[in-house]
Amino acid sequence: MKLDDLNSSLESACLDFLGGAPLVYHCHHFNLFLDQTVDDAVGSARGWELRRDMAHQAWLQLLSAVADGVGAHTPAERLTACQQLYAAMGHGRMAVTADRGRGAAEGEFLHYGFAWKQKYGAQVRRHRPVDAVAAGFAAAATQVAHRTAEPLVAVETGCIAKEDPRCTFEIAPGGPPPGRVVHESDLRPVEPRTGLAEERISAINAGLRNFLGGVAGDDRGLVEAFGVFVTRHMTNYYNGISYGAVDVVRERSEALVPMVEGLLRESGHVCVFNTFGGILYSPEWDALVGRIEGDLTEVVSSCCAIARALGFGAWTIEELSPKRLVVTTSTEYESPWCATVRTEPCPGASYFLQGAAVAFMRLALDLDWKARRPLTRELYDDLFKGDSRWRVEQPDSLAAGSAVSRVVVESR
Amino acid sequence: MDWLDRAAREAANLDGIVITKLPDCVEWRGWTRWSWSTSDVAAYFGDLVRANRNAMKVVAGAPERVALTIEAPGHKILAQDLRADLVAVYIFNDSESLGAARLVARRLHQQILQNLPSSELVERTRGERIWEFLLRYAPDAHAVPMRVALQTGLTPKNLADPAKLTEAQTKQLEAAAKDILGVDSLGL
Numbered sequence: 217m218k219l220d221d222l223n224s225s226l227e228s229a230c231l232d233f234l235g236g237a238p239l240v241y242h243c244h245h246f247n248l249f250l251d252q253t254v255d256d257a258v259g260s261a262r263g264w265e266l267r268r269d270m271a272h273q274a275w276l277q278l279l280s281a282v283a284d285g286v287g288a289h290t291p292a293e294r295l296t297a298c299q300q301l302y303a304a305m306g307h308g309r310m311a312v313t314a315d316r317g318r319g320a321a322e323g324e325f326l327h328y329g330f331a332w333k334q335k336y337g338a339q340v341r342r343h344r345p346v347d348a349v350a351a352g353f354a355a356a357a358t359q360v361a362h363r364t365a366e367p368l369v370a371v372e373t374g375c376i377a378k379e380d381p382r383c384t385f386e387i388a389p390g391g392p393p394p395g396r397v398v399h400e401s402d403l404r405p406v407e408p409r410t411g412l413a414e415e416r417i418s419a420i421n422a423g424l425r426n427f428l429g430g431v432a433g434d435d436r437g438l439v440e441a442f443g444v445f446v447t448r449h450m451t452n453y454y455n456g457i458s459y460g461a462v463d464v465v466r467e468r469s470e471a472l473v474p475m476v477e478g479l480l481r482e483s484g485h486v487c488v489f490n491t492f493g494g495i496l497y498s499p500e501w502d503a504l505v506g507r508i509e510g511d512l513t514e515v516v517s518s519c520c521a522i523a524r525a526l527g528f529g530a531w532t533i534e535e536l537s538p539k540r541l542v543v544t545t546s547t548e549y550e551s552p553w554c555a556t557v558r559t560e561p562c563p564g565a566s567y568f569l570q571g572a573a574v575a576f577m578r579l580a581l582d583l584d585w586k587a588r589r590p591l592t593r594e595l596y597d598d599l600f601k602g603d604s605r606w607r608v609e610q611p612d613s614l615a616a617g618s619a620v621s622r623v624v625v626e627s628r
Numbered sequence: 629m630d631w632l633d634r635a636a637r638e639a640a641n642l643d644g645i646v647i648t649k650l651p652d653c654v655e656w657r658g659w660t661r662w663s664w665s666t667s668d669v670a671a672y673f674g675d676l677v678r679a680n681r682n683a684m685k686v687v688a689g690a691p692e693r694v695a696l697t698i699e700a701p702g703h704k705i706l707a708q709d710l711r712a713d714l715v716a717v718y719i720f721n722d723s724e725s726l727g728a729a730r731l732v733a734r735r736l737h738q739q740i741l742q743n744l745p746s747s748e749l750v751e752r753t754r755g756e757r758i759w760e761f762l763l764r765y766a767p768d769a770h771a772v773p774m775r776v777a778l779q780t781g782l783t784p785k786n787l788a789d790p791a792k793l794t795e796a797q798t799k800q801l802e803a804a805a806k807d808i809l810g811v812d813s814l815g816l
Binding site for chain 1: 767768774775777778779781807808809811
């Protein structure tokens, strides 16, 4: 079987899987901001461990399914399949030397390290490695190559983000055993919902999904598109680190929970500005849909279509005015983690959905679409510094047993 | 219109003047013909003068008064010490020759000196200086208050008034600032 044959979708839900592992597309701005939030929330040492361990278990699920699915039998074949997948997903190139129970790896153009250097390298120094996702991959690939259940752990011994010449890893026994993760089989088909501008959203979504189907890593193993570095990434990683960080903060101080929740929402905001904005500005968009003019319904419905195409769920517009947006969805990628992996529900906690919905309104109403200023950090700071005039609430959550997740964004 | 506006408007090729407090690089007075953020100009050029004073400490063994001339595309910029805690930055457009810019700056300099407060300006607390430094140089500045709150446990209310931070809280803030900026020392 070929790798492409392992792709599957719950089409009515706009959720995508590879070998049963739930995947979405996210850009480097989101990835770096989310990792940074986790480190701020739980401390850099514990943050690294949390990110590395969640990456490890998410990669184990995905790599095992892919290596088995493509019929790779020998350790060399299985390792090759893992490394090819890593590059195809836009994470860069990893060369793993995998012995049974130990190994080493070297990375080139690793998504996190490379993008960190590009985005922040001229502004701040970094003394800690950044590639926890690659470390998780290195350990998981070594295990998958040799079909061993004994947990391995990788240490990043060199990282380009801290000015080392290359990213290097050592792999040895250790680390926690992998925990429960979400699998395609945990999700059930849902009745499609419809909302405002549904016909437009569906048509754009179909065109975008067709376009994204052809996206793959370049010679560097990176996907550079729409002005960002894009990864195909595991929702089990995103959810594991996000909800894990909230749990740690809650144990430490209930008063700090709104801070970490605010930053998790901000990661959604960052994503929409950079990736959604980049798509809306792109010549590909102009060819597929036509140049965007900046009308409120046009922008928000376009954003919902993009969210669906990126695998975030079947987001619909329930209500829209210049002062209020209600986004409703019977599927999104955060709630399944809460419902499947956690023993306690997490009501009102679809952080990405909340942050993205706020950003839809700000993108529509704060950005001068006629001027088309480049989507730079300076513009982001210029537009979004200071208190937001928008507040967001989530009255309904799939994770808490509701039929939908509903997010309400209102002008203060 | 105050004394600085009146003095500045008479200089046809002057685009802006900023008087910056040192060492915290905060604007004391500013004027511009355009829509610049004079507080940003104060911060960046103040930093430049402070760095040069530190460099002179290395070269001459003690901080020296400095005068800087910067020729940039479209602008000529002169930065001159007024006294230990204040520096003036004059920004001319390209129509002004360097010699003429120096003459105008000298005249303005005298006028500014006559209008300075007699005593040293109130020293800002270390907490305020660290906070301003962090907001100026941290990436994703809008996220800094929440990041610092998470790292330190300081509340947004604490951070809204950094002048009132205790010594222990100031140390926490400094540790977070160093972590966020990736530096061993803030040099404040």
